[in-house]
Amino acid sequence: MAMLRYTADVRTLLWAFVLMPAVLVVQIVRPDLVTYLWPLSFYFAMAAGTMAHNHNHTPVFKNRRLNNAYATWISLFYGYPSFAWVPTHNLNHHKHVNREGDATITWRHSKKNVWWIALSYFFVSAYFQSGPIKEYIAKAKRSNPALHAHVLRQYAFWIGWLVSTFAVMAYLHGLGTGLKVWALTVGGPGLFGMWSMMWFNYMQHVHCDPWSEHNHSRNITGRIFNFLVFNNGLHTIHHENPGSHWSKAYELHAKIENQIDPALNEPSFCWWVFRQYVLSNFVPSLGSKQVGRAAYDPPTGKKVEMTEAGPMTDTVDALDAGNNAQMA
Numbered sequence: 001m002a003m004l005r006y007t008a009d010v011r012t013l014l015w016a017f018v019l020m021p022a023v024l025v026v027q028i029v030r031p032d033l034v035t036y037l038w039p040l041s042f043y044f045a046m047a048a049g050t051m052a053h054n055h056n057h058t059p060v061f062k063n064r065r066l067n068n069a070y071a072t073w074i075s076l077f078y079g080y081p082s083f084a085w086v087p088t089h090n091l092n093h094h095k096h097v098n099r100e101g102d103a104t105i106t107w108r109h110s111k112k113n114v115w116w117i118a119l120s121y122f123f124v125s126a127y128f129q130s131g132p133i134k135e136y137i138a139k140a141k142r143s144n145p146a147l148h149a150h151v152l153r154q155y156a157f158w159i160g161w162l163v164s165t166f167a168v169m170a171y172l173h174g175l176g177t178g179l180k181v182w183a184l185t186v187g188g189p190g191l192f193g194m195w196s197m198m199w200f201n202y203m204q205h206v207h208c209d210p211w212s213e214h215n216h217s218r219n220i221t222g223r224i225f226n227f228l229v230f231n232n233g234l235h236t237i238h239h240e241n242p243g244s245h246w247s248k249a250y251e252l253h254a255k256i257e258n259q260i261d262p263a264l265n266e267p268s269f270c271w272w273v274f275r276q277y278v279l280s281n282f283v284p285s286l287g288s289k290q291v292g293r294a295a296y297d298p299p300t301g302k303k304v305e306m307t308e309a310g311p312m313t314d315t316v317d318a319l320d321a322g323n324n325a326q327m328a
């Protein structure tokens with residue numbers, strides 16, 4: 001595994017090149033098993049989203065070509081070309097952290113954290129992210145032909161994948177069954193992959209305090225949840241050390257855990273969701289409350305600067321230099 005930058009990514013490769021394709025192939029060959037296996041396809045789309053996120057900050061391989069190929073491959077399971085994380089997330093969200101200027105702000109149409117806002121956030125956020133993505137592609141076209149080619153390749157592979165997987169399924173099982181299998185193993189999971197990533201962005205910042213040192217993000221600290229999402233539940237340390245590898249997240253989190261408002265360290269993902277979107281409808285005090293200053297309420301007289309978390313550039317070295325920039 002000398003080609004990996006961190007040996008922990010053996011698990012990333014196991015997910016990407018063994019489990020994710022295996023679950024898909026089994027369902028293509030045995031459509032009768034889709035009834036039982038489709039939730040796995042949805043999970044793997046979400047996992048591919050967290051893997052794309054990790055890869056855009058800290059590439060898996062030492063070799064640039066392998067990194068590009070891997071980024072394109074996981075795009076197929078994630079449900080959208082993974083380069084799009086760079087303009088919307090690395091260069092935008094990490095810089096503004098849910099404040100004015102962040103394309104993914106959680107408070108755009110409401111300051112509440114209720115189920116219908118959480119559900120509709122995806123559509124609003126996706127609309128506002130399309131601007132930075134288009135700008136990024138136009139800039140790459142003007143000044144970075146290699147990056148532009150990479151972007152076009154990702155779109156081509158992704159569209160080719162959507163069409164060809166459907167063609168194979170329709171050929172093997174007929175149009176009706178083929179469409180059903182495709183919707184549950186490729187189309188649906190792809191939408192869910194994107195939806196879930198945006199929703200995680202929402203839950204990790206809503207009612208947090210982006211003006212504070214350590215209360216700018218909400219964490220899910222449970223081990224099982226973080227195993228499934230490659231430690232993406234630990235979000236405070238991610239904003240503070242965007243270039244650090246996901247496998248180091250618990251170590252870093254332990255160092256600042258005591259300095260984070262306890263309300264923002266949530267052990268159980270399922271309990272948080274149930275409490276927030278079911279129970280709080282009946283018992284409002286169980287819902288999340290604004291911690292510290294709101295994102296839309298800047299302190300006067302204090303200049304707070306944030307640094308971009310680094311673009312996917314041509315060399316790993318350049319990428320690391322950008323990523324290791326810390327929040328001021």
Ligand SMILES: [Zn+2]
Pocket residue numbers: 053057089090094238242
């Ligand atoms: Zn990030």
